[in-house]
Amino acid sequence: MHDPIYDIELYADQAGCPANVMIMGGEVWRTLRSFKKFRELYDLSRGSESAAELACKNLGEVVSFKGYLGDLALIVYSGKYTDSDGTEKYFLEPDLLVLGNTNNKGLVAYG
Structure with a gap:
């Protein structure tokens, strides 16, 4: 059975900086939450530090x-x-x- 968490951790490692946010399109979310392994991480009865809303929690029309x-x-x-x-x-x-x-402020360069 495929573990999407492995892929996410691999992408984060390859990014070269610590990632603390993953912004995704709707199809990625639908695919991610279809994995049993992913859904199991949110079983709070096991004392997990993770929490998620598998339904919608809108922060506006598009986020x-x-x-x-x-x-x-x-x-x-x-x-x-x-x-x-x-x-x-x-x-x-x-x-x-x-x-x-979210702490990355980028670089503004002129000239």
Whole structure:
């Protein structure tokens, strides 16, 4: 049986910096929560530190906080825009995920 947690940890290790947030499209969330191994992590009767909302907890029209996987916040983003030819597109494709760190302020360089 496949363990998606292994893949997430591998992606986080390869990122080169500590990840504390995973922003994903809706299809990633639907696939992730379909894994029994993933759902078992939220059995609080075993004393797990993890907690999640497997249903919706909307933080607006396009952002939904789902909970935590350890210390990794799980967020589903479904924002869209209309491109120059009038086609509505997702900012983040439904089958993509991005790992990040909320303390990363980036770099603004001039010149």
